[in-house]
Amino acid sequence: MPSNAQDFVIVTGLSGAGKSSAVRVLEDLGYFCVDNLPPDLAPKFAELCLQSRGQVRKVALGIDIRGGGFFDHVFDSLATLEQMGLRYRILFLEASDAALVRRFKETRRRHPLAPEGRVVDGIAAERARMEELKSRATHVIDTSNMTAAQLREELRTIFAEGEDLERLLVTLVTFGFKQGLPLDADMVFDVRFLPNPYYIEALRPHTGQEEPVRNYVLKWPVTKNFLNKVLNLLDFLIPYFIKEGKSSLVIGIGCTGGRHRSVAIAEELARLLAANNHRVLVQHRDMEKDVGA
Structure with missing residues (x-):
């Protein structure tokens, strides 16, 4: 890529998946951002950036289905960018139908593809229309279970420069073994050996984020011993992961249902890691599912 346009990012994805939020995060990271640009104008805009003599070094364009008929020309515009010799990245945001x-x-x-109809019909039509663009994406982020803060951290991991990259992002994903392992986990800890709050009637309706369950799970000596050993292991491993160029680490923490023990352990482990100056995200995949013990 020419030195005066080192980073050209096209931000796209499904309506409601967080594209506008992603554009704002990239703006905070120093990108010159334009949202909802008709794809036909992308090559011209890129040309202006290339002529800026390095004043516009990082660019993010928001392009999505709101462009109406203009969106049909997106692949022609991408081909033109390639003919210009401009390398680009595509960030695609998606989420579950629910x-x-x-x-x-x-x-x-209202959904842009179903202004007078059902949202689910608009979502289905948009998925079909966006499938090819998604297949060409450099980065695909599923925001189904993400908060705004978690999306921001994920984007910082991908796009931030400088000292932010010196700290690896640790993502703790809680889950229930009944629902299967997280597909992107780098390592998994099974906490089903800990005493189970599910079998205490007063605790069963609560989650590991709530104080009664948290206090029950964390009070046992075996829990304290486990947390100390995991924390020591991660403090040992993380510098070596960074040395090898790894920018993120996904750790699965599982119990039977993913509602009580794994959630309490992840929340406490996140607190301990943050106290040691690690960047941490927590995602509770199965906490709201009724899957039993």
Whole structure:
């Protein structure tokens, strides 16, 4: 890529998946951002950036289905960028149907492909229309279970420069073994050996984020011993992961249902890691599912 346009990012994805939030994060990271640009204008905009004599070094363009008929020209525009010799990255944001429906209902927005119809029909039509663009993406992020803060950390891991990259991002993903292992886990800890709050009637309705369950799980000597050993292991491993160029580490923490023990352990481990100056995210994959013990 020419030195005066070192980073050209196209931000796209499903409506409601967080594209506008991603553009704002990239703006905070020093990118010159334009949201909802018609794809036909992307080559011209890139040309202006290349002529800026290095003043516009990092660029992010938000392109999505809101462009209407203009969106159909997106692949022609990408071909033109390639002919210009400009290398680009595509960031694609997606989410589950359930998450997207919930977000549209919360914001009372209409789906751009179903302004007078059902949101689910618009989502299905958009998935089909965006599939080819997704297949060409450099980065695909599923925001179904992400908070805004978690999305920001994920984007910082991918796009931040300088000292932010010197600290590896540790993502703790809790899950229930009944639902299967997290597909992207680098390592997994099984905490089913810990006393189970599920069998205490007063604790069963609560989650590991709530104080009664948290206090129950953390009070046992075996729990304290386990946390100390895991923390020591990670403090030992993380510098070597960074030395090998690893920027993120995904750790699965599983119990039977993913609601009580794994959640309490992940929350406490996140607190301990953060106290040791590690960057930490926590995602509870199965906490709201009714899957038993």
